[in-house]
Amino acid sequence: MKAGVILFGILVIFSTIVPYSALGEDLGYALRDPIIIDSDDDFDSAHGVSGGSGTEDDPYIISGWEIDASNRKSGIYIGNTTKYFKIQNCWVKNAKASSGFFYIGSGIKLYNAKNGVIENVQATDNTRYGIYIEDSSNILITGSTMQSNGYNGIYAKDSSISATGNTLTDEGIKISGGSEVKIDGNTIEGAGIYINGADNSYVANNTIKNFANQGIYLDSARYLHIYKNKLANVSTGIYLFQSIYTSTIYNNNISEGDMGIFLSRSRNIIIKENDISSNSDKGIYLASSSSNIVDNNTLSGNMYGVYLYNSDSNKISANSIKKAYESIHLDNSNGNTVSNNTCLGDGSAFTRDGVYAKNSDHLDIRDNLCSWLSYGIDLSHSDNASVHGNALEHSSIGIGNYFSNYTKIEGNQLTYNRLALDVQYSSSASVVGNTISKSSEFSMTFAYVKNSVLEDNMIMDMGSIIDNSSLDIYRNRINGTYLEINSSKYLHINGNRIENSSSYGLFLFSSYLATVYDNTFINNTIGTKIQRSTYVYIKDSLYSNNDLGIYMLNTSRSTVGFITMVNNGDGGYLEDSDNITVEAVNITNNTGHGINIIESSDITVRDSNISSNGNRGVSLWNSTYVDILRILATHNGEWGVYMGHSSYVSLTNSTLLYNGKDGLYASSSSHLNISFNNISSNHYAGIYGDDGIDYFQILNNTIMENTYEGIYMNYIREKNTIKGNTVAYNHKCGISLNNGYYWDDKTYVIENKVYKNDETGICLYNIDVYISNNEIHDNGARGIYGSYVLGEISNNTIINNSGEGIYIPNNMNANIVYNKISHNNGDGISLAYPYSGGLTHYISHNDISYNAGDGIKLVTTYKMRLNITHNNIIYNGGDGIKILPGTDDIFYLNITQNLFLNNTGYGINTSADHYIFIWENSFYFNNGNNGTYDPEHIQARDDTEYSGDYYIKWYKDGCGNYWADWTEPDRDGDGIVDDPYQLDGSSEHKDYFPLAESDIPIPEFSPMVLVVLLVIVAILIRKKS
Secondary structure, three states, X not given: OHHHHHHHHHHHHHHOOOOHHXXXXXXXXXXXXXXEEOOHHHXXXXXXXXXXXXXXXXXXXXXXXXXXXXXXXXXXXXXXEOOOEXXXXXXXXXXXXXXXXXXXXXXXXXXXXXXXXXXXXXEEOOOOEEEEEEOOEEEEEEOOEEEOOOOEEEEEEOOEEEEEOOEEEOOOEEEEOOEOOEEEOOEEEOOOEEEEOOEOOEEEOOEEEEEEEEEEEEEOOOOOEEEOOEEEEEEEEEEEEOOOOOEEEEOOEEEOOOEEEEEEOOEOEEEEOOEEEOOOOEEEEEEOOXXXXXXXXXXXXXXXXXXXXXXXXXXXXXXXXXXXXEEEEEEOOOOOEEEOOEEEOOOOOOOOEEEEEEOOOOOEEEOOEEEOOOEEEEEEOOOOOEEEOOEEEOOOEEEEEEOOOOOEEEOOEEEOOOEEEEEXXXXXXXXXXXXXXXXXXXXXXXXXXXXXXXXXXXEEOXXXXXXXXXXXXXXXXXXXOOEEEEOOEEEEEEOOEEEOOOOEEEEEXXXXXXXXXXXXXXXXOEEEEEEOOEEEEEEOOEEEOOOEEEEEEOOEEEEEEOOEEEOOOEEEEEEOOEEEEEEOOEEEOXXXXXXXXXXXXXXXXXXXXXXXXXXXXXXXXXXXXXXXEOOEEXXXXXXXXXXXXXXXXXXXXXXXXXOOOOOEEEEOOEEEEEXXXXXXXXXXXXXXXXXXXXXXXXXXXXXXXXOOOOEEEEOEOOOEEEEOOEEEOOOOOOEEEEOOOOOOOOEEEEOOEEEOOOOOOEEEEEEEEEEEOOEEEOOOOOOEEEEEEEEEEEOOEEEOOOOOXXXXXXXXXXXXEOOEEEOOOOOOEEEEOOOOOXXXXXXXXXXXXXXXXXXXXXXXXXXXXXXXXXXXXXXXXXXXXXXXXXXXOOOEEEEEOOEEEOOOOOOEEEOOOOOEEEEOOEEEOHHHXXXXXXXXXXXXXXXXXXXXXXXXXXXXXXXXXXXXOOOOOOOOOOOEOOOXXXXXXXXXXXXXXXXXOOOOOOOOOOHHHHHHHHHHHHHHHHHHO
């Protein structure tokens, strides 16, 4: 037995190198004519049968013949038989096709035969077929060699055969019709296997190579099993055409051809576990084929790995595809599933796509690994795709979605790509739950994408850019990078966390109608940057540890609301923007400014807490039409609110407390409305204005306990109003106003309550001012201090101040009228060098009483023109009026119709004499006078030297003053006391026309004072009578 096997092996080897004639002689073939057996009865020795009985165990044997058909139709013909037979160790050659039934031209022909074996036969040089089988069954062809036949080595028609272990050169095996064909273990070179319509057939373990057409061609066959075949250097390894029932192509090895496996117009085919490599075109190609499975194949070095054209509902899964131009290609193919595949390139431009789909809808692309490619997954004009669970890495673009709508990109891992995700010219895409990291250029780009969702993604390391798109961007986590959106609209950016970006976290550029809600921005250079955009709404978000929280540039009609900005550099920064509303924000503990507004207009900041920031709470620069209302700005390192070169700004109903500099600072600004605020306990002034402040209104504020002034305005100019404020407990002046060297329009200080400030209540410098109806009391220095003051001080209550009620030591040029100036711990009014500039000014209708010093103290100056009239100057601790010489220049002073009552010093005490007229005044009980003339208690004093050029007169036009201690005699009843009233001081100074009666009423007093006065008046009346 072993010797036979060895001999057979040697013969096989020799068959490849020795001419057939020599081989035949070596094997000892016997020559004979062709054999024709046309029925079971023909199985006899006359027909070449050398043994056997025709049973399964003892078949008829036709063996050892060399049959040269010599242009006959067949070398061996067996037909119409049912007996078992075997043709073995024969060499059949040179059959020739011709007319008639046996025209076929085959070495061996079986027709309507059953139960045959053809073994170790050589069929060569036949014009058509080596072996031809028709309408036969249970036929085995094994161990045979076919070569140089015209058509096929083996051709079976409508038969059931097995062809195993045969060797065919330049010709193949063709099956037409029949069923249950088994082609196994054959070696075919220069040809292939063709099966047409043979159902339930097997093609296995064959080796096919060096053929310029299909290695295995399957046409219209069902229930096929094609497995463990090895095909090399064939044009198409396996070609399945028009097969619609379940067939399996598996565990084949196909290499170095044009195409590996080709399905055309087929369905329900399973292609699995094949090894397909180095083909110049497609590894697996499905054309017009549906409902097939391509599973667990290994494809390497093919131009295309798996290619689908016009093929629907296929499953491409668990394949390993390497070094293909496109690993999986779908063209005009719908409803396919591409899952669990590995698509590997080599990083070169050649290995382009992992999965490429064009004009293909409803794809399910999931759980694939695509690496080192130009595109991991590339969709073009393909709608309703689901791309999920894939790992896409080391590629130029991880996922590309172009002109494709309703794509679901979910749960993918994209790492080490140049660009992880690129979506363009698409709509209704859903990008959900993906992880994107280690990209080298961008994480994501979107362009011209509409009505799409970007949700629950983790995006790290590189930025994402969205252009000309409308998206819902929800609950993404973006770490170490940014999201940039350009020229887009209808955006909803909600619930995202963006952190650790070295530039901006979110950048909106030239975009429209964007809502940015409930986001978290942490540790970015800029949390959110908005530029050239409109209708942007940022709400309910957290900005923390960014260099800058929000930066708006060239933006309009937008809102920032209900957000928290903490521990940033600057909280918010608005530049060159308009119609912006900032509302209900909590901006605290930032190291820079809370909000910085630059060159912007129509800005509203309201209902916000802007506190504990390192620099300014709110900072305005060169901005207009800004409304700040109902904010809390406390504990900021510099100013609570800063306004520089800004106009039409209102700050209302706000609280500015405990700021490191001023509560409010304004510089070179105009048209400011500061009203109904609480500005207190700031480290500098409550309100500080500087360097040109025009048209401001400071109304109804509470300004208390500031370290410096309550209100300090420096270099103010036109039409300013300070009204209805409570300015108290400040540690310097309550209100300080300085107009520099400008004398422009008037500043109005009216109806304020200025009290208990550590220094003066109101300080005035170089200013045209109208001070009226203020309550100025209990201040630590003077009530009002002024230098170079122009205007009017009227209807104020100035009481209980620690210094003078009004003190103007230099160039007073104002009217002081209708004030109540009392109980001050200094002079009531003290004026030094009041310069009138040729105009006449008045101190009139004031109640100047109970002051610790003089009622009025006056140091004269050049061209002073002053009328002191209709004042009640009573109960002061010094003189009623004290006039001191200043310069030697001319001045003019009229003192008339004043009441001097109970002043501790003189009613009037003057040592200045330049054109002073004193008349129609009433003097009661001054200088300790008790109503009776007493040289020790004269009510007025004149220490001037009488001169013809410069003089003082205690009368005018024959009318002097009323002296309560000098009311008679009036002998002629003309109302003039006949004797002059001698004044204290120089004996030359007298009132030559003292009045007998006073027409000045005595003001209301306390009951005790009133009783005393009545008693004195009664005594005077009795004496007169």
